[in-house]
Amino acid sequence: MESLLAASSVGTAFFPPCPSPSAALRSAVPGSSNAVAARGVRCAAAKDSMFYELTHDEIFNSAEVIQWESGKSMNAIAAAQGIRIRRRCQPRYPSEGTGADRAIPRNILEQIIWDKEVEVSQRKAKKPLQKVMESAQHTPPPRDFVGALDTAHRRNGVPALIAEVKKASPSRGVLRDHFNPVEIAHTYETNGAACLSILTDEKHFQGSFENMETVRNSGVKCPLLCKEFVIDVWQIYYARSKGADAILLIAAVLPDLDIKYMLRICRNLGMTALIEVQDDREFDRVLKIDGVQLIGINNRNLETFQVDTTNTKMLLEKRRDIIKNKGESGLFTPEDIIYVHNTGVSAVLVGESLLTQDDPGQAIAGLFGKKLLH
């Protein structure tokens, strides 16, 4: 088994990680030895153990390499896994398609991802990956996200709460005119939230990484989830450098290869990855990936915005023996909480129903039908 660390023997002492394995593969010429070279060089690991050391077998299983080397584009590989969200990468090969079908996003999630591609490349131009990795290295160590959820679940006998700090969303528009992330974070914590989820996307949610950093530095003790649309490992290191303890990875957006790679980076940074699924196919894909600690079942279809709390039940009924699950979106009443708890979830992620009340923290007792201890 050849380790990518060994590939750093090409001469330079330090190789930043590739944005994602599928992006590295995309930059190579399929079917040629360049594809192999790209694997070796673009994904070579930094020697520092804080980063990562992946083997070829871990990242590039033979089926994936064969797919790539047969000339399939990244979007085609993703589509073969049932991923409907396309990247807006410039077409390089006829199989990637051209023309009108590529110019218009098919739904809001695809629009967010296309905007994210532009945003991340601009951010990277301002602060390259190597600098972000250094900043991440100097950030105080992450807090135990899963541990905080477990403790709260045991203490209260109801699903642990990940309370969301978000000003707006594409489906609901502005949720709060007066939006003070630090105030909201503190009232959530005081009223029993186990962890907080901080929206960092600016364009569609009016969030920011500054919010993440300010909340982290404000004395809040809860572990923080960076609620971001991750397409590039740069965002994971950046989130860590701003104090995130956990990060969201969306199965509807990321091919398996990228999830595996990003999971390993999270593990080496000491962060928790919350992997979000919305349907059977995504759930099955994620269950086959080693090292997944936390799965979130979104009740909101991110393509249509439709919310259906029976989604959690439907997906869990078939998979009774699953590790850790979290129900997300569209939870408004104590009955909703009892309903998802009975399906087997040990945590819930809630935004809108708390944020639209005068005091989002005090609204927690109303949502759970009792005061949560913390």
Ligand SMILES: O=C(O)c1ccccc1NCC(=O)[C@H](O)[C@H](O)COP(=O)(O)O
């Ligand atoms: O909420 C949206 O409109 C949305 C649109 C596209 C992608 C993601 C979106 N929301 C992210 C979330 O999953 C929710 O913020 C989270 O689950 C909390 O949901 P809620 O309690 O309904 O605010």
